[in-house]
Amino acid sequence: MNAAVVVFPGSNCDADTLHVLSNVAGMHARYAWHADTALDDVDLVVLPGGFSHGDYLRTGAMAARAPVMTAVRDHAARGRPVLGICNGFQILLEAGLLPGAMLLNDSTQFRCEWTHLRVESTQTPCTSAAGNGQVLRLPIAHAEGNFVIDPDGLAQLHDQDRVVFRYVSPDGKRSAVANPNGAIDDIAGICNAGRNVVGMMPHPERASEAALGGEDGRAIWDSLLAAAGA
Amino acid sequence: MTLTPTHEPPSDEVLREVALTRDEYHFAADLLDRPPNPVELGIIGGMWSEHCGYKHSRPLLGRLPSEGPHVLIGPGEENAGAVDIGHGLAIVMKVESHNHPSAVEPFQGAATGVGGILRDIFTMGARPIALLDSLRFGPLDDRRGRYLANGIVGGIGWYGNCMGVPTVGGEVQVSASYRGNPLVNAMCVGLIQHEQLTSAAASGAGNELILVGADTGRDGIHGATFASVDDPEASHRGVVQVGNPFMEKLLLEACLEVLQTTDAILGLQDLGATGLTSSSVESAGRGGTGVVLNLEHVARRAAGMTPYEVMLSESQERMLVVAARGRAHEVQRVFDKWGLHSDVIGEVTETGLLDVRDNGQSAATLPITMLTDAPTYTYPVERPAYLDEVGPLDLDALPEPDDPTSAFLQLLASPNIASRRPIYRQYDHMVGANTVIAPGGDAALLRIKGTPMAVALSTDGNGRTTYLDPFVGGAAAIAESARNVSCTGARPLAFTNCLNFGSPEQSAAYYQLSRAIDGMAAAARTLETPVISGNVSLYNESGGEAIWPTPVVGMLGVLDEAEWRCGMGFANDGDEIAVLGAGRPRLDGSEFLSIAHDLVAGQPEIDLVDEIAVQRLVRELIAGRLLSSAHDCSDGGLAVALAESAFAGGLGVQASDLPTSGRLDESLFGESQSRIVVSYPPLAAAAVAAAAATLSVPITPIGLVGGARLRIGPIDVPLARAEQAWSQGLELALAGHAPPG
Amino acid sequence: MTGQHFRARVTVQLNAGVNDPQGLTVRGSLHDLGFAEVREVRIGKLINIELAAASEAAAAERAEAMCRQLLVNPVIESFAIEALEPVADEVAQPA
């Protein structure tokens, strides 16, 4: 499977993501520059974490208007998978490829810590090989992961089974303390109506090797590989 | 050449502004054989400030051992030191202070401190892989103390997080001594292949000087001199620096990309204190050359800036690049790709002069050597009288705690012992995908991708200990940082340091500085860990009183097989727990004495022979895969060390029959250097004991891992209750709430 | 550069009903400081833009386009161009 990791000025999880896609998931991964306009050669596009333009103005706002996003849109329109992680998720929101917006964490602080997520939908290329309701232990690292969406939008996410991940406690139950940022409805990840564009705040690339404290992130890569094989 | 001679000697006020004494002014005029003009005066003042010229500390720093088989670049040679870690790789590291700016604008002051130390690392061509921050705050029950602490932590997190460099360690101590003068020491660690190490020397006449990054504004003019006078707020005139980590990230990537894709860069130097002045002077000094600067080519952020302001501006996120003659455009092409503005602003010459011109007019002409060799000062080292007052500790006058469990809970919740998580969870400590042991452990451990190795990093330094005995404090800073590194299994290799002291012109502070360096030197020799870089911050005073003398040591260790690593958390029910080391716990200078009795007194001790033995033992045990956990026993003594291992592992402790000789509070909460708490499966007990015997290290079995309670001598409390006190102590203090219980 | 320069003052506010974590935190801090009378705090942005344009109307149109294309996220925010005034053309700014 061929993958591209998009590098915006200020991306900082690009190398980690490329490392995991290549060396852990065994994909053929390359970088794509934010000024690039062609992504035709790849099956998967990943928008990695970071501070794409210093997170000035609004996180992801300026990156969402970069030239490469036209190619990302085309890629998505063809039904191919796009995964936005952390800042990548924020960019997808700003680009309108996913609904909703991000606010500052309710703590008003950056948070880097392990969280637990429940897989709420396996009907996406990023979760197809996971179990429904499976609990994944993945870290977050963000200041703006407080997802908001208007009531109609939220209802639509529910009705269409588009909430992909929710923050839960280690035993898989929802609770206020398990939600690290105040996101509405404990939402940690969603997908588009076509189900091929997925955004998530936690970092699966940081939890794909035992030496770094966990391997639950592999569920995402395994799913992407399985979906591509299918 | 039209130098306007200033026949009138400058007023006291002008001299104060440039932080020169009248004697220094005359000395400079004699060297020049003419009076310096105002621009030159500013340049001389900057270069001769403590911050750039080390005029009080240079003669003392030479006592630190700086040679060793692994040292590639030692102190004073480049922007940071470098150590060989094998596999053709080197670690580049340095620590630097940003104390005074952080007292004025905590968020931006701390943020720009991180920005500065990052540039010191990537000027070497190395990719930064880790940051550490060593912090000292005034009391948190004071509103301003909290404002400074929260602002500083926020600023450090913001800059490092945005850069994508993980902040993997550091320390925080709170004491009244730092009220009004917090300490912010930031350390950066970079990784590079030997052959890619880049110099900051400006060599080869005709080579071009490129200034890249942010436009130059009136930021932080006199930052260097302002760090060298006693009253930072009153003397601060320039505009406070505001950092731009996003631009720094672009600079980092662009500089590394040029270095990797062309050989057109001959030297790379960041602009730190005194900006263009020190960066051009130091580069020329290293190259044994001169430089011409044409200031009209310097891009400005503000209109109407004078040559004086352009030369001394401390605008952040700027670098000076020496490009091979005629090849500047190759370098600038990469900067353009990253959206960075750059200009050719001058060239290297053979004159040995700093030749500053503005639109063709000469603005300053000064010999480089005069600027790099600041006059130095030495003073008699006289033992201050206060030491005789604080030294003796009359234990008989102190009642033992009636209720050891509540004394213990109070200690766990105190800001100097409580969990640091409220701070480090604001730092991205995982980005880079190398963090094997995250903040919270004894030392951070980072794997080195492509090798089986890992590096361990720790910063340590105890102001209270150093105040009570500067020599012991200096030695303990080295010993403890090395011990933390050893507790992961890694072998300490070399250190960097930042010396935070009061005014060297005060005899007590000068004594502290001199003796602390002696202590550091003694420990570094014994442990065979040379110094490779460092920084000095003097004139740290608060309310007219010097801060506690605070040497901060950043230690690097190497673990050949990352898989051998040992953590601090208890791992298995039923493991045996023992204390390694000869150190006898004493209340002298302990956290307990300060919390329970509000006393800063006593005579701390260290035995370097014991120290080296206990560290060697723990590393051998770890390499032999015998241990389940290892944890340095430090602030709060044995009871706290046991609790920390218990929290980290989520397992209780049964050490009801603690061996005691003498006072109970001493054996529970007494502190001593050179002790390590370890746990191991019962099957390993004989091997552990045998190894200890071989190295003549005393080993004291004290109990077992297990259960859901902490039972330590008379202390008996549910693990969860103790953990709550510990995990909320600092969080509540930072939020302005009283500790629980 | 042809034409005049204008200074546009744009305010951006979170829409009513959108949670403002920073405002809530500031309110909490104000209460801690003894400002018990504070009922609500909401924090927005003030964006001052200096731009060249042929006329005031043209400047207003461009400033509005900037808001729509970049400065404002209509999902959570709304904006107002509060003032637009010509500026004397002093020393040129660096590019």
Next chain:
Amino acid sequence: MTGQHFRARVTVQLNAGVNDPQGLTVRGSLHDLGFAEVREVRIGKLINIELAAASEAAAAERAEAMCRQLLVNPVIESFAIEALEPVADEVAQPA
């Protein structure tokens, strides 16, 4: 609760000469998006505070005290209380 409620509108701006990385970055993005006519962007804060006070003068005094004690660091910022108006006392806010 005695007295009336007021809404104070406070603007906080970086002092002249203080670097504004956010403004510079936004200017760069506007240029990239084709708004070449933008000469300068500076970004500040807009803080809306609703508070109880006996009179308008008292409210202004308190708002100013909040700025001095918490909302503004005079080393890099300055503030203005731009408007202060009574508000109809609707539904009480949660404490």
